[in-house]
Amino acid sequence: MPALYVMIPAALLLVGVAVYIFFWAVDSGQYDDLESPAHSILFDDQDPRHQAAVKGDEAHIDDKEPPSRA
16 A cells, blocks of 8 residues: 555656657647658658659648649
């Protein structure tokens, strides 16, 4: 029983730290773009077509507007 007096506050502290780190990661933008890094590993960095695609994605992200689908 005395171990519970130590373990429950320790568990609550651990959960609090985990929640703080999660919200820090969300606020700092760690989850903003989940698809581009996964796709960029498939392409060669020296390929000029890949460099143009990466620059095009960055311009789209900076615009904050979706591209027109005309």
